[in-house]
Amino acid sequence: xxxxxxxxxxxxxxxxxxxxxxxxxxxxxxxxxxxxxxxxxxxxxxxxxxxxxxxxxxxxxxxxxxxxxxxxxxxxxxxxxxxxxxxxxxxxxxxxxxxxxxxxxxxxxxxxxxxxxxxxxxxxxxxxxxxxxxxxxxxxxxxxxxxxxxxxxxxxxxxxxxxxxxxxxxxxxxxxxxxxxxxxxxxxxxxxxxxxxx
Numbered sequence: 001x002x003x004x005x006x007x008x009x010x011x012x013x014x015x016x017x018x019x020x021x022x023x024x025x026x027x028x029x030x031x032x033x034x035x036x037x038x039x040x041x042x043x044x045x046x047x048x049x050x051x052x053x054x055x056x057x058x059x060x061x062x063x064x065x066x067x068x069x070x071x072x073x074x075x076x077x078x079x080x081x082x083x084x085x086x087x088x089x090x091x092x093x094x095x096x097x098x099x100x101x102x103x104x105x106x107x108x109x110x111x112x113x114x115x116x117x118x119x120x121x122x123x124x125x126x127x128x129x130x131x132x133x134x135x136x137x138x139x140x141x142x143x144x145x146x147x148x149x150x151x152x153x154x155x156x157x158x159x160x161x162x163x164x165x166x167x168x169x170x171x172x173x174x175x176x177x178x179x180x181x182x183x184x185x186x187x188x189x190x191x192x193x194x195x196x197x198x
Contacts, residue, residue, distance in 0.1 A: 069111020
């Protein structure tokens with residue numbers, strides 16, 4: 001396995017997801033569609049007296065991620081068409097080819113998977129009494145830091161594997177590269193004061 005080539009293919013294949021995540025974060029901070037800026041759990045609590053997901057998981061963020069997933073994949077597809085080098089590295093197009101409809105559907109699927117696979121992590125953190133947007137300390141904090149970076153990516157790569165062949169080794173590499181990429185992007189967004197925490 002040529003690691004550098006594999007990493008290049010990862011970015012060529014899922015760059016749209018990175019773009020969608022950034023666009024959605026910016027979108028959530030705007031005053032647009034304020035009626036959707038409400039918690040997905042409606043403020044309800046479980047028998048343990050704790051919230052289901054918490055305030056940070058809003059319908060605006062959920063639908064925004066799906067929407068920007070579709071838009072970003074369409075834009076990335078157009079860029080890939082204009083660059084044969086990137087197109088050749090994109091695993092998604094190696095099997096399906098590129099079209100507006102395919103890009104839109106794949107992007108919507110990626111965005112939906114991204115949003116859905118964040119929810120179990122939030123649910124578990126609420127059960128462990130970890131506040132929204134906060135991290136625990138010690139080993140628990142380290143574990144959840146890792147999970148925070150890869151939870152959504154697990155779902156995205158799962159969807160990718162349904163659309164094109166992804167070996168177990170490639171799947172793992174997608175997660176590892178995604179972890180470091182997500183961490184780096186979060187650090188940049190934090191330094192720009194777009195994110196409240198790393």
